Amino acid sequence: MKSPFLFISVLFTFTSPGFCAPEQVHLAFYTGPWDISVSWITFDTAEPVLSYGTSSSSMQNVTGTTNTWVFEGITRHSHAVILKNLEPSNQYYYKIENRLFNFRTLPANLNSYKVCVFGDLGVYNGRSTQSIIKNGIAGKFDFIVHIGDLAYDLHTNHGKLGDQYMNLLEPVISKIPYMVIAGNHENDNANFTNFKNRFVMPPTGSDDNQFYSIDIGPVHWVGLSTEYYGFEAQYGNSSIFTQYNWLTKNLKEANENRAQVPWIALFQHRPFYCSVELAADCTLYENVILRHGALGLPGLEAEYIKNSVDIGFAGHIHAYERMWPVADLKYYKGPNAYHNPVAPVYFLTGSAGCHSSGMKFSPLPMPWSAHRSDDYGYTVMTVANQTHIHFEQISIDKNEAVIDEVWVSKDVGHRHSEEMRIDGEKFY
Template sequence: MLLLFIFQLFFDFVMTAAIATSGDNRVEQVHLSLSGNMNEMIVTWLTQSPLPNVTPFVSYGLSADNLKWTSKATTTKWADEGEKSVHRYTHRATMKNMSPGQRYYYSVGSSQAKSNIFWFTQPDPSQPLRMAIFGDLSLNKGFSIDPLINATHSGDLDIIIHIGDLAYDLQDDNGNVGDDYMNAIEPMAAYIPYMVFPGNHEVSHNFNHMVNRFTMPKNGVYDNNLFWSLDFGMIHFVSLNTEYYAEGMSKETKAQYEWFVDDLKENKAKWLIVLLHRPLYCSTKSAKGCHDPQDIITREGNADFPGLEQVFIDNKVDVVFYGHKHTYERMWPMKHGIPIKSEDSSYIKNPEAPVYILTGAAGCHSHSGPDDSIAQPFSIARLGNYGYTKFHLHNSTHISTHFIDTSDNIGKPLDRFYIEKQ
């Protein structure tokens, strides 16, 4: 009997090892996002293998030892465009009936494997908002990753918005680069919402990784994470996919434009912030600055591609953030190429047109600085540091931004800027 018992233990051990090596159902790449409903929080994660006859879920509650609520997840099987055509499995669940300002604890997975217990504080739109905004962040020279993680866990940030160009590139090495990047940002993205939309490095195979790795608010047109809007208290955020312009996708551009115009008709928020990937204005090595065909068509439009700048002006957009150029630059309020200057460039009252901020310096291999560009008449500040922009909604009359250095003087705030609007 003893020999039989030992044999059974050995058999169970071998079978367990075989199952572990035949499929990888470990929970990876946990990240939060907003749905647009401030009483919800979406959690998305990934497994490398399917979960046959198993239902993935999130369990959550008010303490780490009492995760009393459960929400089932949906699963998307999708193929990477690499030569190995690797299949991955993205799981998405929505935690509902959340109370703003309340801390929640949660764990995701299935009966086969569970994640660690994470926590988040449900955003409270009645309170001031502190947000990191940046583009162009990779693991190679990704100097902003650790400072963003530290800012998240010290309670300095409520939301992160990554405005395109993630990982460089999510699809590389059969998607392994994307896996590595998503695991690297989990220590921040599992604790505060990590909002995204595509840049030029996410275009591959019809935005395959952007569509399948993330869960953004539904736009009612394509519902594919490529453009979205949401209200956060006094602010209305709109993200737009400028790659539709750069890739010559006229049909999609027009659909997005019509959605954008209709979205703004419904907007009643005090502040209006637009998020892009490609710049409308910036300083470059060219004497004309950002004046490539892709810049002009996005800004001014033509018969097939409706331009965006006039819509920004007509609807009194306050700030437009974008990346793509791997540096930081803040500009005066701009109206059709003309800067609207005032007495104090760091404190602008009741601007007549949008302020434009280029914040593509979070960390990639081809960083640039002021010496790499010719300052334009509309330029206020240009910085050569790695870092991200911190946006602060103070109240109904004041917002501010400043640049957080993440390389030379980690955490040092630079280029403080305020808008006052009565």
């Protein structure tokens, strides 16, 4: 009698894409809007080669690099190819093995574009996933910024849940850049091995995806790790100082370049400001150490204030909250607060959908809270030009309705300063 396993084995051979088939294909910006990294994973050895071109019938080969890594007994080969100096406003095709993809580059006159921003999206209960895929493929936004807590978790079940998540998102992240920063769920007790090896973020900071910056049109984007603080006891504090020193220099240079790039937008996982029932992340020790520093560790908020950071995004708290301009617990309310803001404007957008629920708002919002919602959803940021940026909160619960929106605008050359911060109210 023939073994049933033989039949299953033969069936698998003919139906499986193959163990070394490229999967988890995704894009990211590299050193600028027209340098794109293409990344994918195989489970067997493979050459880091793809072909690309502006026509699917005429493509050239490019060879990249392979990083082989082992996590809990599973070997993965992360391949990456950098496509440099792409032509603006062009359709590109790329092929890895027998898989063909395409994407469109941003225009040369890059004054306006749209970004999908969210944190905290998992495989299970990923309420926003299909909306993000559908609208990303439809061109409703030009790239994605995921501010930490991916997959829940990238490393779960020997990393297989991370594989599943990246394959789930592949239809959209193989077509538009997917920019990420680490959250607490990226701590795999192996010093963020899964996070470091699965992505290729701009090589302008830590060079391991933890912190970096990139100029895209009128916005200087900066991604930071709040997890250096969160896991300082586990991994030591040297990265906190390295990041801080890099940030002070980076923001100083960005300020000197304001005439060309007038906006500074920062994204990080844990928020400076929020108002939920369990407030440790919003006002207590964890928050204080992140904003102010403690025990000899440098805090981050003073640099944002001093360098006139315009916009700050955070996740971690599974809700949406728009803040009034706020600096060191001093907040500025009013109908004109978002024109020439006198302090950074923060958005909490951690409600994309993850496995854990039960987040509760505090009975009363904090005084710097302008609007809050616990609907599932994500933020769409429209950079309109050098002086205007629009923010919309999309609710999945309400069939993609816009449940909050605001324009943040400033006159040419506006930067907030200590001198401007005179009429605010201080929260203690």
